[in-house]
Amino acid sequence: MQRTTGFPFPLARGAIAAAALAALCLHAGAQTAAFDILAQPLPGALARFAQQSGVQIVYPPELVQGRRANAVQGAQPAEQALATLLRGSGLRMRRDGATLVIERIPAEDAAVLPEVRVLADAEAETATGPVHGLVARRSATATKTDTPLIETPQSITVVTAEQMRTLRTASVEQAFDYSAGVQAVSGYSRSFDAIYSRGFWIDSGGSQYADGLRLSGSSWASGKQEPYGLERVELIKGAASVLYGMAAPGGVLNTVSKRPTQERVREVVAEAGSHGHKQIGVDLGGAVSPEGDWDWRLTALVRDSGTPVGPLRNDGIYIAPALRWRPSADTSLTLLLQHQKREIGYPFALPVQGTLVPGPGGAFIPRFTFVGEPGFDRQDVSQTSLAALFEHRFSDDATLRSNLRLFDSKVDVFFTGAYNPVAGNPRLWERSAYDEFESAHGFASDTHWQQRWRSGAVEHTLLAGVDFMRLRAATDTFRRPIAPLDLYAPAYGAAVPSERSVAWLSREQRRQTGVYLQDQIKWGERWVLLAGLRHDRSSYTSGDARDAALKTEDTSALTGRMGLVYLLPGGWAPFAGYSQSFEPQGGTDAQGRRFDPTEGAQVEAGLRWQPPGRDFLLSASAFDLRKTNVLTPDPANPRFNVQTAEQRARGLEVEARGQASRDLELVGAYAYTDRRTTKSNVAEEVGRREARQPYHQASLWASYRLAVWDLPHWTVGAGLRYTGSTQDRNWRDGVLRGVPAYTLVDLMLAWQDGPWRVALNARNAFDKDYLVCGTGSCLHGDPRTVTLSAGYRW
Template identity: 40%
Template sequence: MPTHHLARLPRTAIAQAAFLVACSACAQAQTAAPAAAEATLAPVTVQSGAERENPTAPVSGFVAKRGLSATKTDTPLLETPQAISVVTRDQMEAQGVQTLRQVTAYTAGAVSNYFDSRVDSFSARGATVSQYQDGLLRTYGTYNSSRPDPYTLERVEFLRGPTSVLYGQGSVGGVLNLTSKRPQAETAREVQVQVGSHARKQIAADLTGALDANGQWLYRLVAVGRDSGTQVNHVDDDRVVLAPSLTWRPSADTSLTLQGLHQKDKSGSLIGFFPWQGTQLPNQYGQIPRSTFISEPGWDAFDTENSSWGYLFSHRLNDSWTVRQNLRRTVTEVDYRTIYTSFTANAATGRPARPVFNSDNRTVVRDAVWNLNTGRMLLIDTQLEGKLNAGATQHTLLAGLDVQRNHSGQSAWRAVAPSIDVYNPVYGNFTAPSASALVRQPGVAQRQLGFYAQDQITWGRFTATLGLRHDSAKTDTEGRPAAAVDDKAWTKRAGVTYQMDGGWAPYVGYSESFQPLGGLDVYGTPYKPTRGKQWEAGVKWQPPGQGISAFVAAYQLRETNRKTNDPANPLNSLQIGEVKVNGLDAELTASLASHWDLTLAYGYTDAKIARSNAGDQGLPVASVPKQTGSAWLSHRFATEGRGGWTVGVGVRHTGSQWSGSSAISTPSATLADALLAYDAGDWRVAFNVTNLADKVHITQCLARGDCFYGQGRTYALTSTYRF
């Protein structure tokens, strides 16, 4: 990280500290106000009965009814004027998820097109989905971080549509917020052993409880160790994770949780970037096997090391005001070595700049790449929350200041590698480069400062949510002052819900987003950020006293300033591109008293290019399935408690996708999953199967010339002992 970047960090801390002091002063002034003013504060009501659900703590079953991601406050999902899904720990366990992309497999409108060892990527509503963890950005840069392990997560919240008013820069797709497992006051310990397909062997442990008799100190330790192969020959999926956390609660008003994570992964190239022929289109030698590895054994790698530390702090200043601050520092190192089907043109042979077979229809030319990637992130989010009464209305006020300091670096080497037979690969004709061949690339530093304010107003059965934010996002490329970008933007959100009898809540909402692109066109003009606007209307349903949560949401959104081709210069891009999306998301999640758990989800996305110079105006947006759907049903055969057999089955459907070319499209695919488990006291044994029929399916074909395979049948036998 450059020295000038580090020099700014103390000022970040000073700014955050000043904001904390200002928050405290504001709250203290409110406390010291005259008695007449104090009379307007909301009364404190003590309720008997079951304890209210905590949006960061464990939830029994599939249904959560409160969340943090949509408002950054503890808010019932019924009062959120935007479609949001929560995947609980119990749902992840029942469906046997092994990767983050599997977590959202039964969530409406979420699409993950790549079965990839490098990243878990998602899209929704025609655009990418940003990933956050505990309310802070999880990654910055490309292929310079580890994939999260679902075993370390308590829940995952998926907020659809533009979310910049709370999170700053991001696309119109939405936010996937991961909630880490945190220390709990009640002692709970488990050890888990798992074996499965591709010689998978994993051991994991999750231990939590109080360290002292008064419960002021709580701990949690989550650990994972794995040795595994994959469906692609010579590619491992090995992992070691250690995630300790410690909570100090000196009083009911104050909480400080320290979090740490160290993760090391060893994997390789699951994706070969195979040509259309031999994957989706026919080839005289048949379809390329999913297990084909065309890189070089012993050299190919995607090895990551990720270390992070941070804290979650909360202090209630008085009955009305609470101040919070979350901080995380992350350092990642990635050794990425791969050889894949070439995109390099050869004028002498007439080879195009896309993946194709050689004339023998068996061999392909390959590109070889070696990158050493680094990532450095410092994230701080400080919030002041107040609860006040004003006449017949109740207000939950939120003011926030968040800061990001991110840096990505890379050393790179690239070359054309010898051809290989994809139907009978023979290795050893590739000469690996030495470290001296790596060339250091300019580092990229990004700084963001955001101020946001929100008011959640309750009046009778109405709840209105109003939000406003201002961001300043600066990006500097080392040694390239002309490429410096300084973007500023205001974003807004407004919505209202109405709670009816029977747990019904219709709503309507408006939200915005902005996302800096960075870089310059050939005329030296910086690219403007893309901007998104969305209108959404829907209805939510949570019948009182029942474990059911459902919603239907219709939306219309527009994203502007997308890059399109410059007809006067093929090496340039203009910013007149515009995408319009109309769609509908519907989802039902239930955990019923008769031991049935189920999810139903459907997504309809009509994403069209509204303005463009590329001759594609009016065509669908590439790689966006128009329809997706899923259903999961499981039943526990027990009269009480967790004992007995559990049987479950799920079906997932992804519709066909426009590739961006009339020459090929991505076909639809329907896959099935299954569960068989037995609980006996402290023991649980579960057998999960993904892609039960072992269907060979293509997840995506691109106009640039390549297609990608999805995950074949995998199984896992998991034995868990709780004590």
């Protein structure tokens, strides 16, 4: 028999039990305690119940394996809390003196409780709902159907809200700190969400989605998503156009917003930390009325913060009300409104001379030197989106979903760049100040029909759909002259003249229509086949507003995917797959022919292990990813390009996350990525590595609850993040230089008791100074950042 208790030492446990035996016999059910237990696998939930209540519970270990527990929140009697925990699990508890015993509900009792079984199904994990813990078991990002991850024949990383809360994640990029083969795009990532995945750039230009719908598609104006408003961040790795249309070969990034729920949600979180950081967030929700058809959610956040680059700010307001109407068990309509206003700044990169290598006289530019002018450089961002998610189930086998997002965003960017040294004085750098006004608005829709049927031992899940996107964007950029700056001893105060000249006035219109078909075929208990096909037509109109007419380019593409999974006993699942992607590109060759879209193709083989009844997932994959139709100079006419270049990424990725033991949680990753140019008409480019992509990346995060030291409310955490060396080719002198590897340390100390959680987090705890370089410019990585947070749930 398994005995779980809040007191870990046998002698202490015996003494306390003996001293309190009479009281426990009388009051085991009436004893009140503050509980904060999330819905999760039952073994872990019982351990937390014992810790928070101090009550001894007894059960056979095999009885609770593979079962899930309900959430329990707030102060209440221990017996009532345990009954709530077990509701819908097929188990019940009874009191035996000082002990609470868990046993199976007899068949004759269970038969009269059908409503409990329905509730248990409703509270099970779904592809778009919350994940209780670090490990997601289901996702819709890779298939647009609610599919177990272990049955998906393509690599996908899912970062849960629980992991982001533990690590105090401040951006979508930081969500992937402990993921394989993903890097933040330094500099730009302060302005808009952008990452490298498997060596290829992913941004909002076509590879970023929220709730399965495309974001604005315009970089600066697309801004950043607020992690506090997300249930999960998911990344399909490698070519993935078959369900989404145009996308970078590195993958598709999709976020899942916090949504209305029947379960009561009440949370307030306050933060304070480095660079004058102050932030408060609230997350509220629940049913409008106990028997009603409406659920609601309100997530909001206010931030007042500086940055490592002194004059630049990171202030923001985020508000996201949501409403769900469920007129019947088969129909739902969810409305998600999000609005953000942010004042941030773009830290312009510093030259290689003075950062990566010594500058004049062996000097180095001070860390986080600001090249602009205080009071001028800033970004004012405003984003609003409204999404409507409709679903109607005609039967257990037939479902219609129709989703729509309207978006409107604008950004006013004021920044200063330092581009070249002044002749005769290499400490002094010429500068230009820019005013850039960018706006984007449009909509995206996706409608699909899901049909299930069985033929003998073969089960099909067919998905047929059509999606549409329309974007209008405008960028007006003006240049102002400004005095040079000594980067080694900057003295600010130069006047920014009111006179400005037009740099460019770009206009952009984009439309895309895609039709797709997918079949998930499962036969027997072991084999899963996924096959899909998609056809896209896109129209892209662009040009300078000063021109008489804009240029329109129409393209089409056919992409597909096929993959196979074999489900072995014990939670093992080897898989293999082939997938394609495409990205339109503008321009013509010397004969006036429009360029074809670039094409991505990936071959991948991997293995997952998700042991039954445990919150743990191990995944490993090897891949070969190629991008073709890349532009390269035309040998016969170097003023034009031809599409004969090719880029390739090969690699190996391993990820593990979950509960390693009752008190130990782990998140670890390793990636080997060889990303290089394999074909080009420029001889020195052939075989060249991608400058920003390291061969090796590795990370490991561990958090340990100190119950064994009789400190069940305390948790310590530590993480290591290693990034291997990269290369940088300076466009000014053509020299190829190595950029050193670096290792960062993250630390955490947390205390949790019932509804309260207080944590101290330190990113880059030892303040490692490291560089991220590309094309002759470098940025210093984030310094030590300490955050103290206090949260209360009720």
